[in-house]
Amino acid sequence: MPALNTVVFSSDFEPGSQPLNAAKVRWFRRRLKTWGQQNFRDFPWRRTCDPYAILVAEFLLQKTTAATVAPIYQEFVGRYPTLSDLAAAPAEEVASLLQPLGLFFRAQKLRESVLVILENYQGNVPRTEAQLLELPGVGKYIARSVCANAFGQPKAVLDTNVARILQRFFGIDGGKVKSRSSELWEAAERVAPKQQVGPWNLGMLDFGAAVCTARNPRCGECPLQQQCEYKISSEINSRLIAELS
DNA sequence: AAGGCGGGGTC
DNA sequence: GACCCAGCCTT
Numbered sequence: 710m711p712a713l714n715t716v717v718f719s720s721d722f723e724p725g726s727q728p729l730n731a732a733k734v735r736w737f738r739r740r741l742k743t744w745g746q747q748n749f750r751d752f753p754w755r756r757t758c759d760p761y762a763i764l765v766a767e768f769l770l771q772k773t774t775a776a777t778v779a780p781i782y783q784e785f786v787g788r789y790p791t792l793s794d795l796a797a798a799p800a801e802e803v804a805s806l807l808q809p810l811g812l813f814f815r816a817q818k819l820r821e822s823v824l825v826i827l828e829n830y831q832g833n834v835p836r837t838e839a840q841l842l843e844l845p846g847v848g849k850y851i852a853r854s855v856c857a858n859a860f861g862q863p864k865a866v867l868d869t870n871v872a873r874i875l876q877r878f879f880g881i882d883g884g885k886v887k888s889r890s891s892e893l894w895e896a897a898e899r900v901a902p903k904q905q906v907g908p909w910n911l912g913m914l915d916f917g918a919a920v921c922t923a924r925n926p927r928c929g930e931c932p933l934q935q936q937c938e939y940k941i942s943s944e945i946n947s948r949l950i951a952e953l954s
Numbered sequence: 955a956a957g958g959c960g961g962g963g964t965c
Numbered sequence: 966g967a968c969c970c971a972g973c974c975t976t
Contacts, residue, residue, distance in 0.1 A: 754971095770971040777962060777970080811960030818973085848973050868971050884955085889972090914971055923969060924965075957976085964969080 729879055733936060734900055737878060740932050742902065745912020748919060750775070753783055755911070760834035760859035761792040767851040768819045773810055775918070781810055792832050796823045818846025836860050849894075857907040865901035866910045867894050870917025875900070877921060880938030 749755075752775055754766035765786060769778045785806055789795035795803070804816040822844040826834055834855065835841055841852035853864040867889060875881055875896045883893040901909055920927050926939075934940050 767971070772959085772970055772972055773961085774963060774970045809961065811962080812972090814959070814973085846973065850972060854971070866971080869969085870971075910971090918971090955976100958974090959972105960970105962970090965967090 729881075729896060729899055733879070736936060737933065738900055738902055741912060741916060742909065744916060744920075744932050745908065748915055749908075749911065750915050750918075752779055753786075758859065760855065761795075762786055763859040764822070764834055764851075764855055765789075765795075765819065767854055768815050768822075768846065769807070769810060771812060771815065771851075773812070778810065781807065792823055792826060792834070795820065796827045796832075815846065821845045822847060834859065836862075838864065849889075854910065857910055861907060863901070863903065863906040865897045865906055866913075867897040868914065869923075870921070871897050871910075871913045873923060874913060874917055874921045877926075877939035878933055878937045880942070 752766075754763060757763065766778070766782055769782055769785070788806065789798055789803075798820075800817065800820055803820055804813065807813070807816045825844055826832060830840075835844075836856070838849075838852045838856055841847050841855055842849065850866055850868055853866050856862040856864040857866065872883070872889065872893050875893055876883055879896065881892060881896055883890040883896075920931050921933075928934055928937070928940055931937065931940075
């Protein structure tokens with residue numbers, strides 16, 4: 710007998726149903742866009758258009774809760790207001806400021822990236838995904854997030870929140886969330902709107918942090934509940950449990 | 955595909 | 966006390 714608290718059949722739906730059919734995608738997009746506009750979280754890095762300040766935020770936010778990052782980020786950009794200021798700072802001082810956030814390699818990578826930008830791009834954060842990807846410590850998520858948030862480019866992102874939402878709502882397997890499969894990246898791009906992708910991305914992150922959480926998701930107050938595969942599978946699971954007991 | 959990194963918040 | 970967090974890099 711399976712454990713009672715696990716969801717059975719989460720990726721075992723009828724073969725005929727297409728997970729990402731157009732109507733469902735449009736419904737998802739409309740609902741989530743509305744939710745995002747009404748629940749926008751106000752973080753300091755969301756108030757700036759400075760690509761340098763946004764890049765700093767991306768480094769600090771890796772695998773780290775946004776609320777935890779906020780005060781450290783304020784102190785950091787206060788100390789190093791410009792990219793040149795950070796480039797001139799002693800590595801040890803930078804590391805000390807970021808110590809409370811863990812993942813200590815980030816301080817070094819961030820400083821290395823800043824030096825590369827100073828050397829190769831005259832101190833201006835590069836504007837293309839390919840160029841950003843070459844920076845040390847910058848992967849696909851950060852590259853695309855900078856493109857969207859700092860330069861207004863239509864680049865959808867896939868992070869742990871987006872992956873979880875897509876897997877649940879559309880019933881996408883995609884392997885473990887950690888793997889960041891190409892299937893999930895394609896889904897992330899597919900559901901994103903054509904315009905205002907930066908705000909859209911932020912809405913997805915906020916939704917994952919507030920409603921579609923990893924543990925104890927708030928399905929009761931979820932605007933997507935009607936068409937969510939996760940809810941459906943949970944019901945199947947509940948019935949199964951009822952029958953077995 | 956899997957493991958490591960990490961302090962801090964949450965349940 | 967276990968789990969998770971705006972990922973990335975190395976085997």
